[in-house]
Amino acid sequence: MPNATAAIDGSAVVLSMQGTDAIRIPGRWLRDHGDDAGSIDQVSRQRVVDTFAIPADIAPVELVQTAERLVVTWSDGAETAHSRAELVALATSRRSPRPVTGRPFNISADLALWESPPEPTLLSATAFTEDGLWRDALADLRNHGWVMFEGAALGRESVEQVGSRLGYVRHTVFGGIWTLSPSIQDHLDSAYTSFELDVHTDCTYTHDAPGLMVFAQQERDGDGGDTVLVDGFAAARDFAAIQPQAADLLTRFAVKGHYLEPGVHLVSDRPPLRVDSDGVLRQVSFNNYDRAPVLPEEGWVDEVIDAYAAFRAVLMEPGRSLHLPWEPGRVLIFDNWRLLHGRTAYTGARSFLGFYANHEDLESTLRVHGLL
Ligand SMILES: [Fe+2]
Known part of the structure; x- marks a missing residue:
């Protein structure tokens, strides 16, 4: 997705590409899924970030975009980095839970x-x-x-x-x-x-x-x-x-x-x-x-x-x-x-x-x- 651009929209980040629907990624999910050293171990890919300490009202405050990467600064002061290609791949394989059955x-x-x-x-x-x-x-x-x-x-x-x-x-x-x-x-x-x-x-x-x-x-x-x-x-x-x-x-x-x-x-x-x-x-x-x-x-x-x-x-x-x-x-x-x-x-x-x-x-x- 070489031409995708990212923008902040409230608590979410929106990726836009020519010819496809925009992809809206909630900040609360994105903050937990960086691929930087503060988010995951760079060799084993085991999680380092404390998922459960992320505030529910987390929001992006600044985006820096390069050709392949997205760096987000968050309202809690953290900074995470993401592969835009991986985000698009994840977005195209979203899962829909079945309806609640009781x-x-x-x-x-x-x-x-x-x-x-x-x-x-x-x-x-x-x-x-x-x-x-x-x-x-x-x-x-x-x-x-x-x-x-x-x-x-x-x-x-x-x-x-x-x-x-x-x-x-x-x-x-x-x-x-x-x-x-x-x-x-x-x-x-x-x-x-x-x-x-x-x-x-x-x-x-x-x-x-x-x-x-x-x-x-x-x-x-x-x-x-x-x-x-x-x-x-x-x-x-x-x-x-x-x-x-x-x-x-x-x-x-x-x-x-x-x-x-x-x-x-x-x-x-x-x-x-x-x-x-x-x-x-x-x-x-x-x-x-x-x-x-x-x-x-x-x-x-x-x-x-x-x-x-x-x-x-x-x-x-x-x-x-x-x-x-x-x-x-x-x-x-x-x-x-x-x-x-x-x-x-x-x-x-x-x-x-x-x-x-x-x-x-x-x-x-x-x-x-x-x-x-
Ligand atoms: Fe174990």
Whole structure:
């Protein structure tokens, strides 16, 4: 779109091109979708800007245009830069949510949803080899979405044992069984750092996000670094109770995720609240770090942003997050389709072995043990 010109129109920016309709881009969306270093990491393309701190009444105050780029100065003092070609491409693939239908979804009645964290109960890693204890652990995993063991042997062997107990280890761009440590620089993901991570689900950029995550701590020396878990199904239930239309919107509007590193560029999308054809909530997907731009249909921009932020506010409510401290020999298994996970900041050495597994294999294992 070499001849497009941009102009400020109230709180929006309007792109005009010869021979086509003008494209109106709400400022509230545009402010969140810069491609400058203050908006996204320039290598991994993970989000840097704090989406949720952007004022709802944000407005552009100045535009600077070059042949390919648009630089916007905003009413909050920030400056963002944008590719005009990308904006046009996004505008021509706008999404229109289906009409609101009322009751957003049901949740399986046999899950033990938790909105205030239970006191963590750790199980003995002897369950890895004793069938009865393993079945009890699976029942916990099914009911609460997570289970943590202590006393596991260090090294790959016990991790492989858990993998074969759950089905099999899933291979991804991170490998099969991976090592997670800030000293590992093989991948660009924020998981390989030591700062605090907001709660999220992994792999919003894969069509079939792993249903299970397994972490086995190998080394610990320093402070902090608790894993933080939130029951996304409980949060979705509570969100739907107070904002049914916003919750319904999040069952219909697909949010895009991406992952980039040299030689890899994964992209997928799905609604944050994925509901099956029977109206049952099957999966929560939420990762603002890995979110990629999608421009809602005009008239839906505020609704989508508000719904996404409102669900995030429920996820972040005090008292909803379960903190699990670590020590070597502890092994955590959790459902990446139901729970969100984060991490407190930490100091010192902290390393894990871990892997992903498929949700259908968890379901298979539960069926085999008469738990589903
Ligand atoms: Fe993660």
